[in-house]
Amino acid sequence: MKYEVTVSDDFWNRYRKLVKQEMIPYQWAVLNDAIKINIERERNDASIPNEKSHAIENFKIAAKRAEGRHYGWVFQDSDVYKWLEAVAYSLRYAWDEELKKTADEVVDLIGQAQEEDGYLNTYFSIMEPDRKYKRLKESHELYCAGHFIEAATAYHLATGSARALEIAKKLADHICRTFGDKEGQIRGVDGHEEIEIALMRLYHLTGCREYMETASFFLNERGRDPSFFREQTVDDDGNPVIGGLDSFPLKYFQMHRPVPEQDTAEGHAVRLVYMSTALADLAATSGDERLADTCRKIWRNIVDKRMYITGGIGSTVIGEAFTLDYDLPNDTMYCETCASVGLMFFARQMLRIDANAEYADVMERALYNTVLSGMALDGKHFFYVNPLEVVPKKSMDDPGKSHVKPVRPQWLGCACCPPNLARLIASLDKYIYTVRDEEILVNLFIGSELQCEDTEGTFVIRQEGNYPKSGNLLFKISNNGQAARTLKIRVPSWANGYTAAIDCESLSTKPVNGYLCFEIAPGEHAVELNLDIAPKRWYSNPKVSENIGKVAVSRGPFIYCAEGVDNGEDLHCLRLPKDAALSYEWQEDLLNGVGVISANGKRITGADTALYRAFDDTSITEQPLRMIPYYAWANRGTNEMRVWLNE
Ligand code: FUB
Ligand code: ZN
Secondary structure (H helix, E strand, C coil): CEEEEEECCHHHHHHHHHHHHHHHHHHHHHHCCCCCCCEECCCCCCCCCCCCCCHHHHHHHHCCCCCCCCCCCCCCHHHHHHHHHHHHHHHHHCCCHHHHHHHHHHHHHHHHHCCCCCCCCHHHHHCCHHHCCCCHHHHCHHHHHHHHHHHHHHHHHHHCCHHHHHHHHHHHHHHHHHECCCCCCECCCCCCCCHHHHHHHHHHHHCCHHHHHHHHHHHHHCCCCCCHHHHHHHHCCCCCCCCCHHHCCHHHHCCCCCHHHCCCCCCEHHHHHHHHHHHHHHHHHHCCHHHHHHHHHHHHHHHHHHECCCCCECCECCCCECCCCCCCCCCCCCCEHHHHHHHHHHHHHHHHHCCCHHHHHHHHHHHHHHHHHCECCCCCCECCECCCEECHHHHHHCHHHCCCCCCCCCEECCCCHHHHHHHHHHCCHHHHEEECCCCEEECCCCCEEEEEEECCEEEEEEEEECCCCCCEEEEEEEECCCCCEEEEEECCCCCCCEEEEECCEECCCCCECCEEEEEECCEEEEEEEEECCCCEEECCCCCCHHHCCEEEEEECCEEEEEEHHHHCCCHHHEECCCCCCCEEEEECCCCCCEEEEEEEEEEEEECCCCCCCCCCCEEEEEEEEEEEEHHHCCCCCCCCEECCEEC
């Protein structure tokens, strides 16, 4: 079925505008080193390149338009590709001739940097042309290629650019020729998954099966030969392309077992969710139940045991990785913005496999919390790491917390997250609905219109409401075909309750797998869904040692937090009593408009100054508590923050 989505949502249009008007121009200036900013290292590690971006200049040098050396991470090219992809999506809702001209020039520049045989990577073309594909564990060559192919696919669809598609196909053809299990091909994979997602996308666009087959090759090859990286490193006697990766276990790269046999979320979190996204796409596209089952198992492990309440993933800075079940420290975690973006990618593909609203619940959790917190309200400052508990002086003086930034930097030495956010927000229309052959799923409550068309006729859904401020939703539906269609609308798992009606008649059936099911007969219809969105408390499984005796608060899709600016220092001394009422108030002039939750809380104070004493001299005083949505924290200067409060 052909379909199109247009977004008309107050909350999200502000962000979509921000991407178009602020983020894209700002990131363009950064990629060109045309703006004086402070680029911070993502943690205390002197080897992180942070003098400049140099990303566009790298292309100019590779294209022989300039002279010089490559600068930055070996995957610096991907910053440009993700920017280009964000531009592509933004042009669909805000056409801009000037921006398109700039993007066309970038495409031409990339084309000039591409080698005759289709190879594309500025680091290796400029610095080490003899080491191409010899150090795949670290080289990110296929990762960068994947990001270009994704960008080119989006850019071609948005603008019709033949050049972008031509470069992408030349690159993909080169990869399909070079990698595989036939004689003369490299039987191996990249250390960072991404090419698999891209080849699937190129397959969906072109229908060329070779792209899907190579994606399938990479996914099935991963973990089959555990010595592949080691042997490559022995054969290639040069210096590491990225230092430090040698000490990481095979799990870091999801190489510990063949992918179809993996059943837990292991290693580097972004790698894992990118791999799972491609695997789910392949499973949904090919109908391979075994692969679908692998995806379901990995998903279960993330969601049941390894995900933060904010939709963040990755419990440790060491390897930006998952650790073990229920290990969810709040103050040393990683929760990289890209990892939650990738979790949304994964969830979106899972919805193609199973009509289960849990995928949409997690997608929403990640989106409204860790994804959004990845950027400041101005669209020009970014978190790489999204903590659930911050004490600025600890971030400053505890070397184990140097990655936990209390304010968002203007840019980062490793700049993977800012353009990932831009491309995600600009393409949010893709996440609202899942159009399957037999049914349409409404996953996210974002004001929009879905227009579908097939041989049966057209089917239109207009979604209205003022979500997430309000839980009252209206869906105006036109079925212009001859037959009824199945429409499924999600009831979020966080909802305290709901009422639903179709054409003013209340619905008596219960949700199935989280969706209310409607058979929409030909004609005009209206579905109302009223979600009880009142603030509520959350508790962790007692196996999460960090959260024993603690409570978190949410309203609708937003998880809340307490900040020092509202509640004073030493947030660990605060208590939110079990019986304190949670009151909610919308504040238009605060943080671009947020709902504030207040409660009568308490604060523990101690009279003595001794570090330890044999008696308890603490006293408890009354203190009003004030909480804001987590995504909006760190927009009022440097201060403490906490999601889980003592009860
Ligand atoms: O390795 C490329 C990107 O840099 C990863 O996706 C991020 O996690 C960061 O490590
Ligand atoms: Zn990132």
